[in-house]
Structures are given as C-alpha cells and as structure tokens.
Amino acid sequence: MNRRNFVRIAGGGVVFGATAGLTACSSAFPDAAVAAWGGPAASTADVRHWILSYAILAPHSHNLQSWLVDLRQPGEIMLYCDLTRLLPETDPLSRQIMMSQGTFLELLDIAARQKGLRVDITLFPQGEFGPATLDKRPVARMVLSADVAIKPDPLFAQILKRHTNREAYEAREPAAAALEAIASSVAPHPVRTGFVGGAQADVLQKHRGIAMEAWRIELVTPRTIMESFKVLRVGPREIAEHRDGLSINTPMVRTLTALGLFDRSKAPGPDDSATTGQIKSFNEKIATTPAFFWMVTEGNERKTQVNAGRAYARAQLAATAQGVVMQPLSQALQEYPEQAKPYADIHALLQAPQPRYTVQMWARLGYAPAAGPSPRRGLQSHLLKDA
Numbered sequence: 001m002n003r004r005n006f007v008r009i010a011g012g013g014v015v016f017g018a019t020a021g022l023t024a025c026s027s028a029f030p031d032a033a034v035a036a037w038g039g040p041a042a043s044t045a046d047v048r049h050w051i052l053s054y055a056i057l058a059p060h061s062h063n064l065q066s067w068l069v070d071l072r073q074p075g076e077i078m079l080y081c082d083l084t085r086l087l088p089e090t091d092p093l094s095r096q097i098m099m100s101q102g103t104f105l106e107l108l109d110i111a112a113r114q115k116g117l118r119v120d121i122t123l124f125p126q127g128e129f130g131p132a133t134l135d136k137r138p139v140a141r142m143v144l145s146a147d148v149a150i151k152p153d154p155l156f157a158q159i160l161k162r163h164t165n166r167e168a169y170e171a172r173e174p175a176a177a178a179l180e181a182i183a184s185s186v187a188p189h190p191v192r193t194g195f196v197g198g199a200q201a202d203v204l205q206k207h208r209g210i211a212m213e214a215w216r217i218e219l220v221t222p223r224t225i226m227e228s229f230k231v232l233r234v235g236p237r238e239i240a241e242h243r244d245g246l247s248i249n250t251p252m253v254r255t256l257t258a259l260g261l262f263d264r265s266k267a268p269g270p271d272d273s274a275t276t277g278q279i280k281s282f283n284e285k286i287a288t289t290p291a292f293f294w295m296v297t298e299g300n301e302r303k304t305q306v307n308a309g310r311a312y313a314r315a316q317l318a319a320t321a322q323g324v325v326m327q328p329l330s331q332a333l334q335e336y337p338e339q340a341k342p343y344a345d346i347h348a349l350l351q352a353p354q355p356r357y358t359v360q361m362w363a364r365l366g367y368a369p370a371a372g373p374s375p376r377r378g379l380q381s382h383l384l385k386d387a
C-alpha cells in the first residue's frame, strides 16, 4: 500500500491528518522481537543452546519458525516440525515447510562447525513423511561429536547479517564473482542452480512476467491472501507479542489498522485499492529487478526438499558475504490449483520438466539498501524438551 491508496481507502483528509501524527514513529521492530539477532546469551552452558541460537535465525516461509527440538538425549538434538505452523493454502504439500527445516539444519551445522563439532544428521529417522502430509515423527536426529578434522565454515560470519530483502533493487546486476560464489556455495547439496540477468533480456522479461502474474493470483485468491492475513502482525504490540509471521510497522499501515480501515477479517476484492496498490508496488519492484536465481532438484522427496532448503540457506549466506540481497518468489512454485499456469511456465522456462524435476526456489537478486532483521521467538520457544 502507498500513501495514495491510503487516501483512496480513507476517502479524504481526515485520515490523512491522522497519519501525520504517526510519521515521526519508527518503523523499526521492537527490541524484544529482534533480540535473537544479538546471538547466543553469554551464559550459555549447553553448547547445543549456543548452536541453536544461530539455527533459529534461519529463513522460514512466512517466518513461521516451525522448529521444535528435543534435547533430552545428551549430545543429540532431535528436530520436529511444529504441525500447528503450516501453510495449508499456499503450501498444500508442505514443501516449503520442509525446505524451512533444511535452512535450520544448515545453520545448525555451520554453527556446530564453529565449535569444532561434527553433526551426523539422519533425516527422518523414523521414516519419511508421505508426499502430501506431515506427521508427528521427527524430521532429523543430530548427533554431535568433537572432531579435529572439522573446519569452521566462512559462511558462519554471515548468519547474523543475512536478511530477506523486499526493497526495490538497484538496476546494476550482481557481479560475476558474486554469482560464482553463490553457485559454488551449494556444492554440498544436490541442486542445480541458475541465474538470469540483462544479457538475456528476453528471458529476464519472461521471469518478470511470471513473477507478476503469480503474485497477482495469490492476492486475488481469497483463501491464499487470508492465510497471509492470519499471520500478519501490525504495529509494535502485535509484533512483540508474536515475534513471528509477516510484520509491518510502517506508520501508514498502523494508522489504517488503528482506525479500523485495514480489515484483516476478510479478503479485499480484486479491485480494492489494498489489492491493486500491492500489485502495483510489487510489479514496480519486479520490473526493475536486475537478476533472478533458481534452484532445481531431480525428484521431490521429503529429503530432497530438506536438502534444497539447506542449499538455499548457503546460497543466501554466500550472497550476503558478497553484498548481494535476495527475496524468494514462491508464488509460482506453489502447488494450489490457481497457480497451475505460472507453475507450468516457470518449470518450462527453467527446463525443469515435471514430474522428474522441481523448481524448489526462485528468487530475485540484486543490490539494495540494507533490510533490518525480522522477528524471532527466541530459543526457549523452540525447546520441546530441554536437557
């Protein structure tokens, strides 16, 4: 939403006046919501707490942070997925949730290396989830052991700096060395990566077109936009209370909410300014995005999805080290019926014919002003059973 839409919604100067009072307010998130980005507490006695304090900074779809760990077995971490934190409308097969388990595992592994610890990870130690649904069985069992052969991973230094960036990107393309660093960072995991930039102007345009159409579909499909509304946190009170989900703290949206003009209980119509304004702003950002990045896997097993998440975490950390920012564009990759055409289009464009191949990640890539950290619930919220 932008100021002009706001006036249209509000229908006049009364509400305009109300915004003025808030324009001096900071859009920064409350300290408590982003405290986890300060790293582990100095008093951390159990090395697993230290490691997990980094793992919970992993990227997760809709920032749902669906990670639960059981630490009762000394020297082990058992990871479970919190089944109350899924996205059944936009991620009906929980593919992105599985990727988001993978991002956590990767950061956990990188943090453990920093302490000279080897992590032996067994995915789905009690059997893999089926293709459509998740269940209560663990996602991974991790056994930690000291190993002099373990070397620190340079990506560790990027964990506290990595943030998803949804701003407009500069026109200049990421440097070739940055693309190389991103591509080689995923080597430990079986994914195919690719990039497109201005050298292939017609292909770049196709990427932009698919991204715009997929986003439009998500916004005008009531049940998918409602899924985002349910985890939308507006203003310092809601953000500090939940410390998850999609957080907005701009004075304008806070004012609209305070005045009851931003109604999250029902989906806006396709022609409402709340919808058209978001489409316009997204399209402007996509139209100037200088490059796109993708990751394709052969097969789409649960393990493949988790490993794709591990690869994505590495790619984003490697980008961060190069000063390059990313924003995943998941809409066209989503498996709900309304997205069937963008889904087919992106798979065709990336030469990833289904069902053999799956596009697991598609992101825009570039340079932009730094984005701030997003909220985290903190380590204690993830401890299912402590030692």
Ligand SMILES: Cc1cc2nc3c(=O)[nH]c(=O)nc-3n(C[C@H](O)[C@H](O)[C@H](O)COP(=O)(O)O)c2cc1C
Pocket: 057, 058, 059, 060, 061, 062, 063, 096, 097, 099, 100, 103, 162, 163, 164, 165, 166, 245, 327, 328, 329, 330, 331, 373, 374
């Ligand atoms: C599998 C996956 C899919 C994601 N899809 C999107 C997306 O479509 N759009 C977006 O803006 N961010 C997307 N994200 C980024 C998350 O929203 C982000 O990681 C989360 O809000 C936490 O913010 P952070 O990455 O800055 O820590 C995705 C992340 C993951 C791991």
